[in-house]
Every structure is written in C-alpha cells, then in structure tokens.
Amino acid sequence: MSTTERIIQVADLTLITRSLASINRDIESVSSQVSVVGNELTNTRSELARLEEAFMRFVEADLKAKELALAETRQVKVRQALETTYGYYAEVRRQATGILQAADLSVVRGETMKSATEELMLQAPRYWLAPALVALAAWLNDQEDLARRALAEALRRDDEKTSLLFALVCRRAGRIDACRTWLERYFGMQNPASLDRQTVVLVDALASSVFGGEVRMHCTRQVEQWVDELSEAAGFVETQRGQWEAGLRGKLRETDHAGRYSHLSRFSPTWERLNQSLNDAGLHKDVLEHFRGIFEGSLEVARSVEAAVDGLLDKLVSRFDDEELPLRREDHLNQLIINHSGDRPAAERKHALETAALEEKVSFTQLLTNAAMNPELSHATRATQRYAIALSRAWVRNAHDDLTASFRNQVPTDIEFAIEGWQGTTRHGDNEAPLLAALGQHLDQERDNTLATLKLGFKHYAALTVGVLAVLFAFSAGWFALLVAALAIGWFFKAKSDVTKTKAKVIEAAAKKKEQCSAALKAALAEVVEWRRDLAARDAFASHVGHLLDSISPEQYTSSTHDKSRRVMTQAA
Template sequence: MELTRSELQQLIGAFAAYVDEDRRMNQLQLAETRIVKVRQQIEKEYGHYDQVRRHALGILQAADVQLVRRETMKTASEELMLSAPRYWLAPALVALAAWIHDDPQLANRAVAEALRRHASKTCLFFALVCRRAGRYQASTAWLEHYFSLQSPTALEREAVVLVDAVTNGAFGVDARTRSQTVFQEWLEILAEQPGFVRQQQADWTAAFQSYVRQVQTDTFPYLARYSPTWPELQAVLSQARVHEEILSTYQQLFEGPVEAAPTLVEQVDALLEKLVSHFDEEERPLRRQERHLQLIIDCNGDVDGATARLQQEEASFQKTVHFGELLTQASFHPQSSHASLATRRFSIALSREWAKQAHANLTASYRAKCPRTVDIQIKNWKGQTTDGTNEEELIQSIHRHLDEVLAQQLRQNRPKFWDWTLLVLGGGGLASSADAGLLAAIGGGAFLLLFLLRFVGRRQRRKQLLQNIEKARAEYEHALRAVLADVVEYRRAYEAADAQAERVTEFLASLSSEDFVYSGFDPHRLVLTS
C-alpha cells in the first residue's frame, strides 16, 4: 500500500511538472509571436519619432561644422514636421532650422506649436540649445519658463536632465542662481507636506544604517563569554563605529574635482541626447508591453516571474517624479538613477539638514541604549561594573560567593543519619558480644568498619572540596580580571568611536549645495547665499 501511494505521488508530481512546462512553453511561444506584432506597431506608429530624434543633434552638429546648407537643414526639418504631426520635437527642429536660416517669423510659429504639444520639454530643449550657443539671457528665460511649469511633487522625468545640467555647469551664472533659488523653494513647499521631512530623515537613517558593521565577538572574547550584557554592548559599539565609515565614505565622495566633458558643446550635446531620447508619453504603453513580453521570453515563459521583474522596473515608466525622490535616488542610488558625480554631490548637500537630523537621531538612539553597567556572570556568581575600576570589590564578592558555596558543600558532607546509625549499631554489637556471642561481635565490627570507611571518605571529600574552591578562586579571579580588561578596552573603543560623531556633524554642516554646482565652464567662481 505504501509503495502504491509513493508511486502515485511521483506520478502526480511528474504530471504537474509536465503541465507547468507545457504552460510555460505556450506562454513563451505566445510572447515571441506578440512581441513581433508589438514592435511592428511601434515601428508603424512611432518609428518616425526615432528619425526626428536622430536629426535633432544632427542639425546642431551640421551647423557647427557648416557642411550642410541652411536651406537643406530647413527643408529636412520641415519634412520631419510632416512625418511627425503630434511629436513636440518636430516643430522644435523647424524652429531651430528657421533660427539658423534667420527666419524669425517661421521660428516663432514653430516654437508656439512645439510649446502647444509639450511645453516643458520644449522649454528645456531650447534652454540647452541657447546655452550651447552661448546665449545666456535666452537660456535663463527658457529655464525660468520651464520652472514655472513644474510642481515639486510631480516633476517630469526630464527634471533629472535639468539637475544634471545645473550641477554640471551646462547653464550660465544667472541660470544657476535661479536654479538654486527654485530648488530651495521646492524644498520649502515639500517641507510643509505632512510626513515629507520625516520620510526624508527615515531614508537618510536607512542609508546610514547600511554602513553598520557588526563588531565580532573575538574582539572582546571575555565580555562575549562572561557578560549577559554583551548583545547590547555589541549592538551599541557597532552603531557607534558607523561614524568612521560614514565620514570616510562621504569625504572620499566629495574629494577631488568633477571630471566634466572636454567642452561645453559636447556636454550640452550629451544632455540634449538624453532629453530627446526619452520615450514620449504616448509611446510608453507600447514600450511597457514590449518590455513585459521580452521579460516573459527571458524568463522562459514564466509569466509570474516576468511580471514581478516588470514591477521592479516600473519606476522607469513613471511619467513624473517627486523632487524628494529625485534627491534620494541621486544620493543613494546613482547607478540606477544615472546621476553624475556632480549631481550626487549636489543632492547630498541640498539634503544636508535631513542628513544631519538623521545622523543626530541615530547617535542619540545608540547612546540611549548604551548600558551604563555591565553584568558579569562566571558560572553561578554574578556581579556588575561600569568601567572596570571596582576589581577589588568584585574579587571580594567572588570570595564571599565561593565561601558560601564551600560552606554549603561542607554542610552536605557532614555525617548523615545512617552514619550515626552505623556507629550505634556497631557499638551496640560489640557491647553485647559478651552475652550474644561471636555473631554479635562480628556484626558490630562490620558496622563500625563501614562507619569508619564512610568517615574517611568524607574527610577525603572535604579535602577535595577545599582544593576545588581554592582552584575556583584562581579561575574566577583570572576570568574576572580578563572581563574587566575587556570592559576597559570596550569603553575606550566606544568613546573613540562615539567621538567621531562630532566630526560627521561638522562635515555635514559644512556641505553647501552652492559649492557643488560645477562651474568649470565659467571663467570665475560664484558663491551663492543660502
């Protein structure tokens, strides 16, 4: 019966595996078929968008080297306008070509159309173009218009490009001043929202907590062995040592110059490419569907696994981003957010108040948990110390404890009822041997001999007990002195680690977002006021 049940279970398992494999293969084939259709639809509906994107930098670079006639650029841009009737970048390119061709009327009409299709992207595009051409006043005007269209709770994804542009010096001095002011205004608006500051501090606390490295038990082996307080001591010292790790990491992050692009033109071109290469909102549903199908293929038909991975990547499909989230991503996740070093420095400096408060909370938390007294337990003896200076007091306590143990053991080694019974029976037997005969004498002698053997055994046990206690005194004293030495070293290590908190506080307070706005393209250094 048991064999039949086992074979049936194996058969059920094999059938379930077959069904699951067949389902995954069907999903895989279906995904491979659908992804072709989705890509064909993308190419049919939005393939011309890619062509417009390729022409954007092409027109700028062609104007730089003057290898293409103005009429050709104008004609090409107008043709792109016909092929992309809804795309914001098409009229923007017409306006750009019209400016190059010195046709202000056409340029103004094209700009108006681009603004109608997508105002914020158009503003940022022309801000970058004007900055590329060295037109600081026009660049600042476009940037101010871009700011007026933004909400710090729902920034468009191109805001990441803007932050990169500001922090890497792609805009002029006036624009940089305006950006700094607007960022501060955004933070003030966000600070008034319930829970925003608390969430930012929580993010910074989590970031600082990630630098905690647990102190190993072999660092203080006697504390770990003989102190019940060790888990608390270990946690507190691990937290205290985080200051050194934070200071080292962030000092290294803020040391050295930011490597900028060799020329302003190359950097602005890179920012423009990042701006125009983002998928437009109307493309996003198909792009998301394409990504889901591709993940199903990558997961070999596992729809649940592909859906889970898509949900993890879902942030890349969001239309808007919170300014606080933008700072958080740039500060803690520069790889996934593609933030430059300058942007990361700027974001951290702009968030310094949250960082300072999170660091203060972290410091206050472990300081409050730091045990004032350290419990010591060596076998059944228990004691306490604060800084290891009460050695004599604890040694006396050990001796009193061992004296009590010895006294209890000696009491247990005293003659028992049976011992006195054996003595009485032996004495009685010998006393009555004259009348009772030889048998009574033999019995009485046996009882007395047994009493004597037990008496000798107790004497030997007493001697052994005294030796054991003296040995225990030496062992207890050695263990106690080792624990107290660990306590002294622990207090020194804790105080040294805790002292680094002030250095971290001073370092965070010294960070100023104005100081980390890259100014490599400007002939002089600008210091802004908070």
C-alpha cells in the first residue's frame, strides 16, 4: 500500500463532509431566495402598474382641483371687474321700468323724475340708456324740446336698442301707431344674416303676443322676409343643419361609465369609443326631455300687457350690452369649469358648442337655435323656445337625423380585448368558447416558453463531467480529486432539483393566472352583452324625439290671421 493510500484511509473526512453539507444548504437557501425574489419581482410589477394607475388618477384629480380653484378665483375677479367697470349701469337700468311704473301710479312728481334721470346722464356719460331715460321722463312731462334732444343723443349712442326700447314703451302706453313706427325704424336697420343679440327681445314679444293685431302681422311679415332672404343664400339648408347639430350637441354629457363596466374599461382598448357611444346615444333622451320641458305644460302669462312689457324692458336694458360681452364670456367659461368639477378640456368643449349664444352678431336662424337650445345664455322665454322650434322644425329634425346616423356609424363593430399580452375580438359577446380557447392557448404557450428556459445549461453538464472524471482519478489523484467530484456532482443534482421545483412553481402560477384571466374575459364578455343592451335602450329614444318633432304644429306656435305668413312658416317648418 502506498503512502498516499494510507493517508486517505486514515484521514478524517468529517470536516469535508460537513463543508459539503453546509454548501448544499447554502445552495438550497440561495435557490429558495431566488424563487422568492422572482415572485416578489412579479408582485412588484403588478404593484407598480397599480401604483402608476393610482398616481395618474391622483395627478388628474390634482389638476382638476387646481383648475377648479383657479376658475372660482377668476370668476370672482371677473364679476368684480363687471361691478367695478359697469356697476353704475345697474343704477341706470333700475330706473327704466321704475319711471314707467311711477307714471302709472302718479306717485312721483315730474320734477323728481327729471332730476333723477338728469343725474344718471352725468353718471353714465357713454351709456345709451341714460339719455333714453331723460327723453322718457321729458316725454312724460310734456317737455318736447328736451325729449327730442335727449332722444337724438340716445339714438346716436345706440340706435337699435333705443328704437326697440321706445317701441316697447309705446306698446305699453297703447300708442300702436308710434309702436309700429319705432319697429319699422328698428327693422330698417337689421340684416337677417347679422342681427344683434337683443333681437331675441323682439321675438319674445312676438311669441308672447305682446304685439297684437296689425303690429303682430307686421312683425310676422318681417320674420317671413328674413327667412326668405336667408333661404336664398347658397348652402342655406346645410347651414341650418350645422347650426342645429351644434345646438343639439350642446346637450351631450361627457360621462365616464367605467364604474359600471369595470372589466371592459380595463381590458378593452376599444373602451374610449364604447364610452363615447354610450354618451352619444344618451343625447337622445336629454334632447327629448329638453323638448318636452319646452312644449309640455302651460306657459306663464303676465297678468297684463304692462307687466309683460316691463319684463321685456328689464331684459333689454340688462342683458345685451356688448361692452360687457368679453367678461360675460369669460365668466361663462369659468362657470362651466366649476360645473365640470375642474375638468377644463370638457368645459372648453362645452363652451365651444355654446359660444354661438354669446356672439355679438348672429343670423336670425342662429338666434332661433340659441333661443331654443340655450335659453339661459340667450335669455329667451319658453314661449320663444316654442316659437323657435316650431319655425325650425324641419331643420331640427334633419339635424337630429344626421346626428343619429353619425352616432350609429361611430359605434364600434368589433370590440377588442387585451389580456396579459393576448388580443381577441368580439361583436356581441357570444363567442366565449373560442375566445377562452385562444386565451388558454396563448397562456399555455407563454407557460411552455417559460418552462423551456428552465433547463440545465452547459456549465451544469460540464460540472457533472468534471465530477465523474474526478471520481475516476480520485484513487490516483488523492482526496482533493474526491472533494472536487463531490462538489461538482452535488451542484449538478442540486441545480436539477431546483429546476424541477421552479418548473412546478411556474406551472402552478400559470394555472392560477389562466384561471384569473379566463374569469376576467368572461366578465368582460358579459359586460359586452350589457353594453349592447344599454346602447340599444339609449338609442331607442331617437325615434321618440322624431315623433315629438313631427307632432309639433307650426301654426299653433306661429299663429297669425295673415294667410301668407302662415303658409311660409309652415313651409319653413
């Protein structure tokens, strides 16, 4: 026996054995930690995705909160500017009907009215209403020379408003001839393609029967001439459709339906279009309710002509001063931002649809659209809304039909899904089986691809080879070769065991993922069915709008004893 063999036999290999066991435990610990790190990495990615979504929601909410606060601050500043710059107008405006009512009751001396109006003239050196009130007070006091001079100044400052003001005053006083003269003067200055916003006051008077008999027929004939003149322009019908389409779109609500369709909003790239289609179809119900609110029920009738005219005078002198218009537009935009809880883009889209009601000059047909669809901005009464819709009935119907067709054409035919890298489509949510099969195949392929990467590499087989060779040479090379063989072979089988365990975990995780993804797909398909049902229910209101418009009798709301005006209005409608 050689010296080397005797040394190996008597050597204490306990330390080596313990070292190998310790290395084995360390390898197991490292493998376990690697698996834990892999799982934590997957969870971290999911958490990061949720965190990103939550962060984006936070940023959006923060932007809205800032826009809301800015809008509220701007609104206060705008209204302060209105009060500071034009606040003295309010005092002048309050005097308008006050003078007439005081004259009715004979409780104020003529000298008092004269001094009060002359003081207003000093306070408002550029305002058209101040000399108009001086003229009115002088007229009531039979001071003809003063009345003429003051009237000339009022006409110089604003001929149209002054003419309309005195037409209403004369109607209130029962001076029909003078009323007709002032109206003729007013009509003579009008271009139906570019009317001032206060013309809605005249339409209010016509629709509310403030002008009776011959004066009413005169106004009706003038409206007839405006329609005829506008209808001769090229593209008139298309223009009316466009105006009314914009007016109808002003009732469109921008609602996020993600809360009701949580799976579709999460897993469908088509969701934005699906959400928009619901909002588009919802317009029909809102338009129907708007029209019903106009035509159903009785109108509030003023107790007397004087009261009716006083209401029109208040509106004329307080709502239509063009100097204030830029600030009024800014105030309206700020109010829309507040109404939309700080969503400035949505508010700006709404403002763009309503901006026609805040234009300084509009065509007669645009004025009708503004009155019908935006009475708050155009300051139209419900009687005027009825009149406007009845006169424009055919244009409204055509515009609504165009909108309905456009909305239906924009409804997505195919609804896409994107779940964990897999993509699929459906139309009505009735192809669940093939979609589930395709999703399962995709996930299985993903699992198999992952499993294919979990295998022993060249280094492992090289270590095994080294280990076997070390065993063969152990008897000649000594205990060191045996140690190398033990380490190499042990590492190989440990790595093989780790691969087997990792594959089992991958298979388990893939099965769980497949179950979750399949459940998500089923829920999304169920929501597709519900979405189609919801869309159809909303779209059904389109026919109700058409029936309501068809039931409107133009003669009922544009009545006149003049045959020709009845015929023309019926044709326009």
